[in-house]
Amino acid sequence: MDVDTRLLRYFAAVAEEGSLTGAARRLFVSQPALTKQIRRLEDDLGVRLFARSRSGMALTEAGCELASRVPALLDGWDEAVRATGRAARVLRLGFLDAGALGAVPEVVAEFRRARPEWRVELRQFDWSDPSAGLARGEVDAAVVRLPFPGQESFAVRELFAEERGVLLPARHPLAIRETVDFRELWDEPFVAAGAGTGTWRDHWLGAEERDDEHPVRVGAVTSRPDEWLGAVAGGCVALAPASAARFHSRPDVVFRPVHGLSPSRVGLARPRRRRDEAVLDELLLAVSRRLGGGASEGSDVGVRPRTGGGVNARFPHRVHGCVGPGYPGWYGHRRSRR
Numbered sequence: 001m002d003v004d005t006r007l008l009r010y011f012a013a014v015a016e017e018g019s020l021t022g023a024a025r026r027l028f029v030s031q032p033a034l035t036k037q038i039r040r041l042e043d044d045l046g047v048r049l050f051a052r053s054r055s056g057m058a059l060t061e062a063g064c065e066l067a068s069r070v071p072a073l074l075d076g077w078d079e080a081v082r083a084t085g086r087a088a089r090v091l092r093l094g095f096l097d098a099g100a101l102g103a104v105p106e107v108v109a110e111f112r113r114a115r116p117e118w119r120v121e122l123r124q125f126d127w128s129d130p131s132a133g134l135a136r137g138e139v140d141a142a143v144v145r146l147p148f149p150g151q152e153s154f155a156v157r158e159l160f161a162e163e164r165g166v167l168l169p170a171r172h173p174l175a176i177r178e179t180v181d182f183r184e185l186w187d188e189p190f191v192a193a194g195a196g197t198g199t200w201r202d203h204w205l206g207a208e209e210r211d212d213e214h215p216v217r218v219g220a221v222t223s224r225p226d227e228w229l230g231a232v233a234g235g236c237v238a239l240a241p242a243s244a245a246r247f248h249s250r251p252d253v254v255f256r257p258v259h260g261l262s263p264s265r266v267g268l269a270r271p272r273r274r275r276d277e278a279v280l281d282e283l284l285l286a287v288s289r290r291l292g293g294g295a296s297e298g299s300d301v302g303v304r305p306r307t308g309g310g311v312n313a314r315f316p317h318r319v320h321g322c323v324g325p326g327y328p329g330w331y332g333h334r335r336s337r338r
Contacts, residue, residue, distance in 0.1 A: 005077055008070050009136075010034060011049065015067045019056040025198045026150050027236045028129050037124055051278060078137050078271070089118045091280055093287075094125055094132030094142035097225075099162065099243025100266045101143055107286045128223040130200035134269055140280055141270040143287070147242075149198040153270045159292030161263040163243075167229070167238045170252045171265045182209055182260035189199040189219025191238040204239050229253055266291070 013023035014034070020170070024031040042049050049063035059067055079140060091264040093108075095101045101122075108120045123139055126134045132142035135150055146158065166185060168175045183246055185206075205216045205274035231278050232238050233252045240248070241264045245255035270280075 003041070003044055005074065007037055007044070007135075008074060010037045011041055011066065012070050014050065015059055015063065015070075016039060016055055018058075022058050025196055026129075026135070028135065028149070028194075028196045030196065049284075052301075057232065059148055081137065091118065091283060092123055092139040093123045093283075094123050094134065094139035094144075096125060096127065096130065096132050096143075096145060097241075097243075098247045099241050100145055102266075103290050104143060104287055106284075107290050108148070111283050113285060115279070120283065126223045127197065127200075130193075131269070134271065137271075140277075141268065141284055142271050143291075144267055145203075146265040146267045147199045147203060149196075149200060151199075151269070153272065155188050156267045156269045157271050157288060157292070158265050158267045159288060162241045162243060162263050163257065164239050164261045164264050165242055165255055165257045167232045167240050167244065167248075168256060169235055169237075170254050172237070172254075174256065176256045177256060179257045179259060182206060182258050183260070185212040185237055186210060187217065188237045189217045189235065191220045191222055191228055191236045192216070192218045194221055194223060206239055206261060235240060268292075 010023070010027065011031075012029050014020060017023040017026060019030050019036055020038075024034045027034065038050065041214075045062075047062040048060050049066060050057040051060055093104070095104070105122065108122065111120060112118070123133060129135060130148035131150060131154075132144050133139035134142050134144075134154055143159075144156075146156070166180055168180075175181050190205055192205055195201065205218075207216060210216070211304065219236035220227075220234075222228045222231055229239060229248055229250055233250065239258070239261070240255065242255075242257070268283065268284060269289075
């Protein structure tokens with residue numbers, strides 16, 4: 001019997017989350033679509049894997065048996081895919097937007113000159129997957145904007161912070177201002193990412209900076225930059241990183257800085273479970289040095305300003321999601337003993 005590994009990933013997410021809602025959010029899929037795939041897996045195996053109730057999804061005896069074996073199976077498959085990529089000398093780096101990517105293409109060009117036998121693929125993903133392909137195992141690492149759903153499952157290093165502002169229709173009354181206070185935007189219709197993007201969507205709606213009396217008004221839901229800009233031109237507003245003014249422009253949309261917003265944090269993320277991958281380590285070390293400053297040794301990684309290239313930064317001993325005895329650290333080096 002052949003089973004799609006995607007179905008096993010869906011099963012594992014539901015088993016771990018204990019609900020379709022939580023698993024759908026983590027996988028960036030709709031709940032009806034996830035329900036259909038779980039039923040398909042049950043039909044393929046000829047057994048019930050979950051007992052469904054109002055309180056959630058409980059594993060049956062058969063489901064428990066499968067749940068005990070799936071993580072090792074998926075880990076083995078993921079390692080096989082990575083090993084295949086290494087054998088083919090291919091590294092895949094995901095990203096969402098050019099503003100976060102920064103000087104990465106220059107780093108990749110330098111890497112290719114130093115290692116011409118290796119190919120580096122930059123893969124762009126739309127906003128329906130804020131993990132930029134990591135959650136589905138489609139890339140080896142990714143430049144991401146934080147926070148994103150499932151972030152705790154990955155090793156993440158914050159690289160730099162970028163101020164957030166707002167995209168407005170050119171005819172909007174606030175467009176004549178040099179800066180805007182976030183409170184002045186609370187009653188505006190916002191462009192939002194899909195509900196499945198969870199914390200990422202909330203961040204780009206400014207949910208943490210609002211009070212309870214001013215809930216978000218969603219005027220449009222999009223996952224692509226052209227749709228995003230079109231919705232703004234049509235009368236909505238959208239929070240955006242400052243780099244959006246350079247990379248996403250049209251004559252009927254303007255960007256204005258906003259007071260009262262926390263910055264957007266850009267990070268470099270990779271799977272936590274991995275074997276030694278020296279060449280990938282080398283590439284990510286170069287990316288991190290070019291885009292971000294060094295965190296103080298022995299401290300959690302914090303938000304760092306953008307710095308120039310060639311920063312001789314030492315990597316921290318504690319990375320978000322990677323603290324624990326024996327963990328080899330971000331780039332495969334052993335942690336120092338104190």
